[in-house]
Amino acid sequence: FAHVRRRRFLHEVVMRTNNLLLNFAAPLLQRRSQRTCWMRVRSKDWWERVVLKEFEDEEWKDNFRMTRRSFNKLCGMMEGVLKPEVVTVRAPVPLEMRVAIVLYKLASCAQYRLVANQFGVHKTTVKKFVYIFCKGMVSSPVIHNFIKVPTTKEAIGIARRFEQKFNIPQIIGCIDGTHIPVLPPSDGYQEFANCEGWPSYVLQAVVDDMYRFWNINCKMPGWTYDDNVLRQSTLFNQAHLLPKVKINGVPINHFLLGDPAYPLMDWLIKGYAHSPNITPEQESFNAYLSSARTTAETAFERLKSRWRVLLKRSDCHFTFTPHVVGACCALHNFCENEKESVNPIWTEEAAALALDLPQPGLRAFNTSDNANDFSQTKVYTCILKIQS
Numbered sequence: 042f043a044h045v046r047r048r049r050f051l052h053e054v055v056m057r058t059n060n061l062l063l064n065f066a067a068p069l070l071q072r073r074s075q076r077t078c079w080m081r082v083r084s085k086d087w088w089e090r091v092v093l094k095e096f097e098d099e100e101w102k103d104n105f106r107m108t109r110r111s112f113n114k115l116c117g118m119m120e121g122v123l124k125p126e127v128v129t130v131r132a133p134v135p136l137e138m139r140v141a142i143v144l145y146k147l148a149s150c151a152q153y154r155l156v157a158n159q160f161g162v163h164k165t166t167v168k169k170f171v172y173i174f175c176k177g178m179v180s181s182p183v184i185h186n187f188i189k190v191p192t193t194k195e196a197i198g199i200a201r202r203f204e205q206k207f208n209i210p211q212i213i214g215c216i217d218g219t220h221i222p223v224l225p226p227s228d229g230y231q232e233f234a235n236c237e238g239w240p241s242y243v244l245q246a247v248v249d250d251m252y253r254f255w256n257i258n259c260k261m262p263g264w265t266y267d268d269n270v271l272r273q274s275t276l277f278n279q280a281h282l283l284p285k286v287k288i289n290g291v292p293i294n295h296f297l298l299g300d301p302a303y304p305l306m307d308w309l310i311k312g313y314a315h316s317p318n319i320t321p322e323q324e325s326f327n328a329y330l331s332s333a334r335t336t337a338e339t340a341f342e343r344l345k346s347r348w349r350v351l352l353k354r355s356d357c358h359f360t361f362t363p364h365v366v367g368a369c370c371a372l373h374n375f376c377e378n379e380k381e382s383v384n385p386i387w388t389e390e391a392a393a394l395a396l397d398l399p400q401p402g403l404r405a406f407n408t409s410d411n412a413n414d415f416s417q418t419k420v421y422t423c424i425l426k427i428q429s
Contacts, residue, residue, distance in 0.1 A: 085161035088138055102384065105144040106347045106372075111379040115372075116140050118186060122177030123170070134162065134170075142167055143174040147369060150350040172361065179367040187371035188254055196284040196295055202250045207333040213284070213295040214247040214255060216276075216303065217337035218267055219345075221259065222354040222398055223362045233359070235263030236401045240354075243270050244366055247297060252340040253374045259366040263401075267302035280308050298333050344373045345395070346387040352394045 092101075098108040105112055116137050123140060125133035134142075138160065146156050146167060153164040160167070178184060191199060196213045203212040220241035225233040233240035241263035247256040258274040271277050285292045297309045305311060312327035313319055319327075345351050348369040357365055 083161035083163075085138075088141065088160050092141070102381070104148070105141060106148050107144075107376055107379065107381050111376070111381060112137075112140070112144075114379070115375060118183065119174065119178070122181060122183060123174055134166065139170045140174070142170050144372075146171055147348045147350045147365070147372070150353045150355055152356065171357075171365075175361070175364040175368040178371055179364045184367070184371055187374045188257060188367075190282075191249070191255055191284060193284040193286070197286060199249045200286070200295060203333065206250065207329055209298075209329050209333060211286070211293065211296050212298055212333065214249055215298045215334050215337040216245065216247045216271070216309065217300065217334065217341070218243050218245045218270060219341045220244070220263055220398075220400055221351050221362065221366055223263075223359050224354055224356065225359055232264060233262045237399055239263075239398050241398075242362055242366065243267070244370075245270050245274060245276075246337070246340070246370065247276065248337045248340040250336060251377060252336065252343055253377050254340065254344075254370045257367060257370050259363045267300075268304050271303060280306070283308055298330055300334060340373075342388060342391070343377075343383045344369065346383050346391040347373060347376060349391065349394065352391060352398075354398075 092104075096104075096109070101107065101109050101112060107115070119140060120136060123136055125136060125139070142156060142160050142162070145151075145159065146153075149156075151159075153167045156167045157164040178187075191213060199213045200211055204210045220235055220237075221244050223233060223240050223242050225240040230240060233242075235241050242259050243261045243263060243265055245258040245261075245267075246254045249255055256276050258270065258276065261270045261273060265273075283295060285294055287293070294308050299309050299311045301311055301314070303309060303311055310330070312330045313323040315327075350357075350365060351369055355362070355365070
């Protein structure tokens with residue numbers, strides 16, 4: 042019976058061990074697991090108390106580039122794009138706060154994380170609002186409230202004001218380009234690199250006499266020549282639809298002014314090529330054109346002073362950057378229409394930031410100065426007839 046006693050002894054040892062383990066585990070099994078928090082509490086004090094209750098107009102402009110009156114008007118125009126969805130779990134971010142988040146991001150080019158901390162939301166929320174706002178503004182009919190080709194009546198007014206300022210008739214816009222920094226794809230850096238060596242998109246724009254863009258194109262990478270950017274744009278393909286004016290019963294084209302990098306067209310004029318044979322009249326014509334073209338340069342300066350996201354290599358995906366550029370141009374026009382001024386301090390700071398990424402010079406693939414001079418003489422003669 043020795044083996045029976047041994048078996049009983051081992052069984053008692055196992056039972057006592059199991060009981061001991063159960064005694065230790067019982068409190069752990071009885072303790073209820075604590076529920077984890079599914080939403081972190083974040084402070085919205087800056088927006089709800091400081092901005093909404095204490096900010097004056099000058100502070101609104103410094104942070105959002107417009108006064109509160111203009112801000113409220115913009116919110117009404119963007120309600121169909123950014124209006125919060127009806128939810129029952131928690132209160133959605135209000136429309137006004139959504140618009141403010143986007144404007145703050147575009148004006149400062151701060152990281153998503155910093156903007157999120159400022160408004161008391163998550164960084165993915167900031168990114169979502171920026172994408173919805175920019176894509177909605179550019180891809181929906183809302184864009185036509187901000188950027189559109191002038192009607193015949195509007196074109197006549199633009200041409201009259203251009204002539205009063207620069208003594209050149211029939212001008213309804215200045216065409217120019219600027220490079221916008223972009224975060225390129227890892228396998229496509231060379232395609233986006235401009236002649237200064239940094240990756241960019243080319244923003245081509247037509248500007249009226251009041252520094253407003255009425256046509257923009259931002260889809261060509263930085264290596265593209267200026268004249269090729271024009272030829273690939275809707276402006277070039279639909280130039281025949283530009284408004285005309287009748288003089289003595291004859292329909293006459295309105296003109297755009299361009300720099301030497303652009304081709305000479307029956308609707309686009311530029312200065313004479315500099316040569317030893319240039320006449321005093323041609324030099325005078327060039328001087329007037331050069332003075333008028335500063336309108337586009339000033340418009341780009343005001344655009345980038347307001348929206349610094351266009352000055353830095355932002356954290357937006359390269360395929361989304363054109364939407365951001367389009368939204369900034371539309372917001373620029375909105376500010377100009379609302380008579381929102383540009384703070385000289387913004388301009389100084391923008392000029393300092395622009396030194397990090399210098400703009401490329403004029404680039405044209407192929408021009409024939411002789412042919413251009415011959416055609417330019419005909420245009421010049423036509424303008425003299427209009428003036429007389």
